[in-house]
Amino acid sequence: MPPVERGKMKKTRDYDNTFQTIKKKHKRLLIAVINDCFQKHYPLDTDVELLPTRGPLVMEGEEGDAKIEDRDSDCVLRIGTDYYLVEVQAYDDENMAIRIAEYTFIAARDTAAGSQGEVTLNIPHFTVIYIKPSKDTPHHTKITYRFPDGQEVSCEEKNVFLSEITKEEIIEKKLYAYIPFYIARYEHELSTEKNYQKALEDLAYFRDKMVELHQNRELSGDELTDLGSFVNTIVTHITDGNMIEKEATSIMGGTAYETESERIRRVAREEMQAELDEKNKTIEEQQKIIDELREKLEKQNKQ
Secondary structure, three states, X not given: OOOOOOOOOOOOOHHHHHHHHHHHHOHHHHHHHHXXXXXXXXXXXXXXXXXXXXXXXXXXXXXXXXXXXXXXXXEEEEEOOEEXXXXXXXXXXXXXXXXXXXXXXXXXXXXXXXXXXXXXXXXXXXXXXXXXXXXXOOOEEEEEXXXXXXXXXXXXXXXXXXXXXXXXXXXXXXXXXXXXXXXXXXXXXXXXXXXXXXXHHHHHHHHHHHHHHHHOOOOOHHHHHHHHHHHXXXXXXXXXXXXXXXXXXXXXXOOOOOOHHHHHHHHHHHHHHHHHHHHHHHHHHHHHHHHHHHHHHHHHHHO
């Protein structure tokens, strides 16, 4: 999912790397995404199995020769007996439908069941999540399989436009995996340093909500810290070192957040440690006095 360079934007894989890290370190956060995309109701503590996303595909090469190319999708996972393919895309891609067809085939092939003369392919549910859709971005992705006997089977799934999801919906639907990408809708404002105050307000909104979610044990400490870091990764991707980058990234901060209960525990630990250090110091001083007295006593005995 490498982003296409536009204007002065850096040509990096920040969007892709961020999603891949969420998938690998915090796959629990993808359950709410699956629920929202496919109208499912999996509990948020449901087991999620990540499946291989990279596989070979035989392609037609030059002069009709066959060649094997690797295809690498963003995310294939299994929940129970259901399979899902999630592709996160920064910009439009005119080849997206054929890419999804390739990815679904590879996923189905890797989970196929059968024998020498018969096979069943489990085609996964699929969706494309567009971070920055344009007016030309399709609202659906449709794949039609046409067989030699004329039979046709079509699979059509709705695409997700992150720019149409409000910050309140992200929190209400527990779509926390979307938080790092939300700020991309303010790409123009942040990159040009004009009329960006609303972007900063939304960053502060997510910071406060994330801390609250952590206090309510809906986000773990690692999830809280990493989401904040991911947000800043996208912010620095957009601002590219301009004058407002520091102001924008300071909202999330560069260190782990400390809730009130954590602060109380930290202060208590520090006070206990200080008391322990003082007692150890007293013991050391007393031991020094004892050693000096013992040394004097030994000298007297020798006399």
